[in-house]
Amino acid sequence: MGFLDRMRASMGRIHLIYLGGHPELPRSRSVEIERRGDNINLYVPSKDEPIASIPVSAIKSVKLERASGRSVGKAAVGAIAGGTILGPAGLIAGAAIGGRKKKEGVIVVTIQHGSLELEVLFGGPTADRDYPKFVQLLK
Numbered sequence: 001m002g003f004l005d006r007m008r009a010s011m012g013r014i015h016l017i018y019l020g021g022h023p024e025l026p027r028s029r030s031v032e033i034e035r036r037g038d039n040i041n042l043y044v045p046s047k048d049e050p051i052a053s054i055p056v057s058a059i060k061s062v063k064l065e066r067a068s069g070r071s072v073g074k075a076a077v078g079a080i081a082g083g084t085i086l087g088p089a090g091l092i093a094g095a096a097i098g099g100r101k102k103k104e105g106v107i108v109v110t111i112q113h114g115s116l117e118l119e120v121l122f123g124g125p126t127a128d129r130d131y132p133k134f135v136q137l138l139k
Contacts, residue, residue, distance in 0.1 A: 014130050014137070018042065019106065019121035023113060024052045031122075035137040056138060060110040060117065064131040107131055 013032035018025060025042070031051070032043040038057065041050035105128040109120045122134075 016122040017124035019123050021120040058111045062109050065106045
């Protein structure tokens with residue numbers, strides 16, 4: 001696939017910052033998100049191969065948390081607790097959310113991963129605006 005083909009494919013994706021919580025992704029990073037078949041795929045920007053995939057059937061809930069409210073603190077505590085089980089991914093997410101000073105939203109995706117229920121967190125300056133697009137991917 002050529003450069004222009006990759007750019008066209010990237011145009012239909014949602015661009016967010018992965019904050020943590022997914023067992024296959026050890027660190028915070030910029031990602032592109034799209035639905036392919038029955039999966040929500042996460043990509044490194046402008047790449048064709050997904051770095052992680054979440055089956056739509058494994059997604060239990062999606063909500064938008066506000067960075068200025070107490071509930072984001074709960075999300076960070078949940079991410080840290082998840083990090084205790086999963087390692088550094090949850091800790092990075094907690095640190096990323098705790099260090100924010102801007103009033104940005106965080107998209108919290110609760111997934112079933114084996115016997116565990118995990119919170120996968122996405123943020124960034126466009127999270128509030130991209131939340132409806134993310135929810136639309138699930139339909």
